[in-house]
Amino acid sequence: MWEELPVASILLVDDHPANLVALEAALEPLGQRLVRARSGAEALRCIAEEDFAAILLDVQMPELDGYQTARLIKSQERSRHVPVLFLTAIHRDERQVLRGYALGAVDYLLKPLDADVLRAKVAVFVELYQRQEQLRRREARLREQERELLVRQGEANARITLQAMPQAVWATRTDDDQAWCNPAWEQLMPGQKKSGPRESFLEAVHPDERAAVEAGWREALRTGHPWEAQHRMGTPEGWRWYRLRVTPLPHTGTRYPGFICTATDIDDERRGHQVSQLLSHASVVLSSSLDFHATLARLAQLVVPRFADWCAVDVLTEEQAEARLCRVAVAHVDSGKAERVLELHQRFPPLQGGPFGVGRVLDSGSPELLVDVPDSLLRRMAPEPEHAALLREVGCQSCIHVPMRARERTFGVITFAISGARHRYDARDLALAEELGRRAAVAMDNALLYLEAQRAQRVAQEANRLKDEFLATLSHELRTPLTSILGWTQMLLKRDDLDEAGQRRGLMIIERNARAQRQLVEDLLDVARITSGKLVMDLKEVALREVAEAALESVRPTAEMRGVQLQAELEALSENVFADATRLQQVLWNLLSNAIKFTDRGGCVRLSARRRESLVELAVRDTGKGIPRELLPHVFERFRQGEIGREHGGLGLGLAIVRHLVELHGGSVEVVSDGPGSGATFTVCLPLRASRQEPFTGPEPVVRVPGFAEAKGRLLVSDEPGSVAAALQGPALH
Structure with missing residues (x-):
C-alpha cells in the first residue's frame, strides 16, 4: 500500500541574505520546507518550535558563530540527532574541520557551493528523516490497533459476565448507533431486543423523568464522573x-x-423507606405546633404528592349545638385546583351525603377504600353534569377516607385521592392512611388539652403579674404623697423659724398631695364599683358645653404650672346630652390631665367638639410623647402602662375608667397616635338630646360593662339625685 512521504523541514542559517537566497535556490528542487534564520539565536528559536531533517549552518556569524550555535543545538534533547552541515567561505583549515566534526557536524563544505553536490547531500538526510517518520507513524498505528483489539476482547468478556448478572445492564458507545442490553434488562422491557437503537434506552424510563435521565448521562459523558439517581422504569401497566x-x-x-x-x-425498599419517612415527618409536623389547623394543613401539604395527588382534612365543629364538618386544609399537586376542591366541598356538604363517602365514614367510624371510582359512582355523587365534570377536573381515580379517632372520640375525616392511572391504592396504603389519621387525631386531642391547660395557666399568670405590678405601683403612688405630707407636717410642728410664706407653702404642698392621694383612692373605688356593678349613675339632661368648660377650668392651673398651652374649640357645642354631669366631667378631666401630663413644656392641648348626625364628638388632642403602636390596643385596659406612663406615675386606671364611664353613657371612646413623639388624639362619641322639652322615647338603657362583671338590671331616669337606685329592678347598682 503506497503511503505519501511526509514533508521535511530544512533550516538554513546565514547572516547574509544573499547566501540564504542561494541556498534556497539550490535546495528548492527537493520540494521540502525551507526555513531561514539570520543568526544563531534565531536558529535556536526555530529549533525549539519544530523538528528539522537537516541544518545548514554558516561558520562565520556575529554574536553566536556557527561552532557555538552547533554546541547549543547538540546540547538539547530535541535537536541532538539532527544532522548539521557547516558552510564557510574561509580557506579550509584542518583544525577548523576537526573542530566542526567534534561538535557533531556531518559535513564541512566550502563556499562557493556546488548546487548539485549540496542538493545530493541534503537529499540523503531528507530521505532518512522521511523514512524515520514513516516508521514512527506505523508504530503508532500498530499500538492503536493492539489497544482496540484488547478493548474489544475486554468488551466481549464483559458481555459474557453481564449476561449472567441478575442486575439490568445497558451499554452503548458514542461512535455506534447500536446499544446492547442483558437479559435482565429485556425482562424489564418486554419486547426489547438485545441490540437496538441507542435512543431506546429512554423508552424504559417514566415519561416525566426522561429529560432528567438524559441530562444525567450527558453530564457523565462530559465530566467522566459516574452519575446516579432513582427513577421509575417499566411500562405504563406498572412503573417501579x-x-x-x-x-x-x-x-x-x-x-x-x-x-x-x-x-x-429498589421499589420495595423505597416504599418501606418512604412509609417510615412519611410517618416520621408526619409526627414531627403534628407535634410542631399547638395550632392544629396549621398542623393539619402542613400534614396535607406533606402527603402531597408523596402519598396522594390531593388531600383534604375535615374537622368536626359544634355550631349552635349542632355538629358540622369544617374543611380546614386542602392540598393538591396543582395548587390552582385546591380552590376547586373547596368549591366541591361547598356544593356537596359531607353530612348531607357528600362526595367520596366522607359522611359515611364519619357516621360509621370505619375507613373506606375505593380502588377505582367509576362513572356510575360519579353520577350518583354528582347528578348534575357540571358537578360530575368538576369531580373529573379535580381528579379522583382512587381514594381513601379515614376517620381521625382518639379516646373514643371522632375529630374528623382525612381524604387521600389519586387522580391519575399511575397507581391504585391497596391494603398497604389503607394501613398507612389509618396510621396517619390516628396520629393526626392524637395530635389534635393533645393540642386541645394542652391549649386548654395553657390558656388557664396564662390567665392565672397574667392575673398574678397584674396583681403584683398593681400592688407595687399602688404602694409607690400612695407612699409618694404620704412622704411629702408627713415631711412638711413634721417641719411645721418642729420648726419655729418658718415665716408666714414658708408655712403657707408647706400647707399648699400638703393640700396638693392630699388631693392627689384622694384621687388615687377615688380611682380605686370607681374601679371597684364598676367591677362589682355598683356604680351610681345620676342620668339627666345636661348642657355639654358647661361640662366641658368646667373640666377645662379644673385642669387649667396644672397646664399653666407645666407650661402647656390649653386651647378649646367649643363654639359649635350647644346641644344637651343625657348623662351624669359629674361622671362626664370626670371623663374629660381624666383625658385632659393625661394629655397635659404627657406634653412637654411649650406644647399644646386642645379640646374640640363637633356634631355628627345624632352624635357629638369630643376630641382631646395633644402634641406630647405619643403612644407606641403596640400599646394602642391596650390603652383602655386596667393597669396597662407603657414605659413613658410608668415614668410619669399613676396606677394605669384613668383610661379604663374613662372607657367604662363613656360606655355607661351609651357612647364610645377611641385613640389615635402615630407613635412616640407624634402626640395622641382621644375622641369621645356621645348620643345627643336636642332640648329638655323633647320627651325621651328611646329604649330603657341597660348598663353593661365590657371586660368586667355584667351589671344586670334596668337603670331608670330621674331628675332627683338618689332616686335611681331605689327604682332599680333586679340587683341594685350602688
Whole structure:
C-alpha cells in the first residue's frame, strides 16, 4: 500500500541574505520546507518550535558563530540527532574541520557551493528523516490497533459476565448507533431486543423523568464522573423504582467512547423507606405546633404528592349545638385546583351525603377504600353534569377516607385521592392512611388539652403579674404623697423659724398631695364599683358645653404650672346630652390631665367638639410623647402602662375608667397616635338630646360593662339625685 512521504523541514542559517537566497535556490528542487534564520539565536528559536531533517549552518556569524550555535543545538534533547552541515567561505583549515566534526557536524563544505553536490547531500538526510517518520507513524498505528483489539476482547468478556448478572445492564458507545442490553434488562422491557437503537434506552424510563435521565448521562459523558439517581422504569401497566447508575467507559484521548448503565430494583425498599419517612415527618409536623389547623394543613401539604395527588382534612365543629364538618386544609399537586376542591366541598356538604363517602365514614367510624371510582359512582355523587365534570377536573381515580379517632372520640375525616392511572391504592396504603389519621387525631386531642391547660395557666399568670405590678405601683403612688405630707407636717410642728410664706407653702404642698392621694383612692373605688356593678349613675339632661368648660377650668392651673398651652374649640357645642354631669366631667378631666401630663413644656392641648348626625364628638388632642403602636390596643385596659406612663406615675386606671364611664353613657371612646413623639388624639362619641322639652322615647338603657362583671338590671331616669337606685329592678347598682 503506497503511503505519501511526509514533508521535511530544512533550516538554513546565514547572516547574509544573499547566501540564504542561494541556498534556497539550490535546495528548492527537493520540494521540502525551507526555513531561514539570520543568526544563531534565531536558529535556536526555530529549533525549539519544530523538528528539522537537516541544518545548514554558516561558520562565520556575529554574536553566536556557527561552532557555538552547533554546541547549543547538540546540547538539547530535541535537536541532538539532527544532522548539521557547516558552510564557510574561509580557506579550509584542518583544525577548523576537526573542530566542526567534534561538535557533531556531518559535513564541512566550502563556499562557493556546488548546487548539485549540496542538493545530493541534503537529499540523503531528507530521505532518512522521511523514512524515520514513516516508521514512527506505523508504530503508532500498530499500538492503536493492539489497544482496540484488547478493548474489544475486554468488551466481549464483559458481555459474557453481564449476561449472567441478575442486575439490568445497558451499554452503548458514542461512535455506534447500536446499544446492547442483558437479559435482565429485556425482562424489564418486554419486547426489547438485545441490540437496538441507542435512543431506546429512554423508552424504559417514566415519561416525566426522561429529560432528567438524559441530562444525567450527558453530564457523565462530559465530566467522566459516574452519575446516579432513582427513577421509575417499566411500562405504563406498572412503573417501579430503580436505582440508575451511569458509568462512562475508559476514555481515549479527550473523548469518552460510551457508557454502561445499571438498574437495580429498589421499589420495595423505597416504599418501606418512604412509609417510615412519611410517618416520621408526619409526627414531627403534628407535634410542631399547638395550632392544629396549621398542623393539619402542613400534614396535607406533606402527603402531597408523596402519598396522594390531593388531600383534604375535615374537622368536626359544634355550631349552635349542632355538629358540622369544617374543611380546614386542602392540598393538591396543582395548587390552582385546591380552590376547586373547596368549591366541591361547598356544593356537596359531607353530612348531607357528600362526595367520596366522607359522611359515611364519619357516621360509621370505619375507613373506606375505593380502588377505582367509576362513572356510575360519579353520577350518583354528582347528578348534575357540571358537578360530575368538576369531580373529573379535580381528579379522583382512587381514594381513601379515614376517620381521625382518639379516646373514643371522632375529630374528623382525612381524604387521600389519586387522580391519575399511575397507581391504585391497596391494603398497604389503607394501613398507612389509618396510621396517619390516628396520629393526626392524637395530635389534635393533645393540642386541645394542652391549649386548654395553657390558656388557664396564662390567665392565672397574667392575673398574678397584674396583681403584683398593681400592688407595687399602688404602694409607690400612695407612699409618694404620704412622704411629702408627713415631711412638711413634721417641719411645721418642729420648726419655729418658718415665716408666714414658708408655712403657707408647706400647707399648699400638703393640700396638693392630699388631693392627689384622694384621687388615687377615688380611682380605686370607681374601679371597684364598676367591677362589682355598683356604680351610681345620676342620668339627666345636661348642657355639654358647661361640662366641658368646667373640666377645662379644673385642669387649667396644672397646664399653666407645666407650661402647656390649653386651647378649646367649643363654639359649635350647644346641644344637651343625657348623662351624669359629674361622671362626664370626670371623663374629660381624666383625658385632659393625661394629655397635659404627657406634653412637654411649650406644647399644646386642645379640646374640640363637633356634631355628627345624632352624635357629638369630643376630641382631646395633644402634641406630647405619643403612644407606641403596640400599646394602642391596650390603652383602655386596667393597669396597662407603657414605659413613658410608668415614668410619669399613676396606677394605669384613668383610661379604663374613662372607657367604662363613656360606655355607661351609651357612647364610645377611641385613640389615635402615630407613635412616640407624634402626640395622641382621644375622641369621645356621645348620643345627643336636642332640648329638655323633647320627651325621651328611646329604649330603657341597660348598663353593661365590657371586660368586667355584667351589671344586670334596668337603670331608670330621674331628675332627683338618689332616686335611681331605689327604682332599680333586679340587683341594685350602688
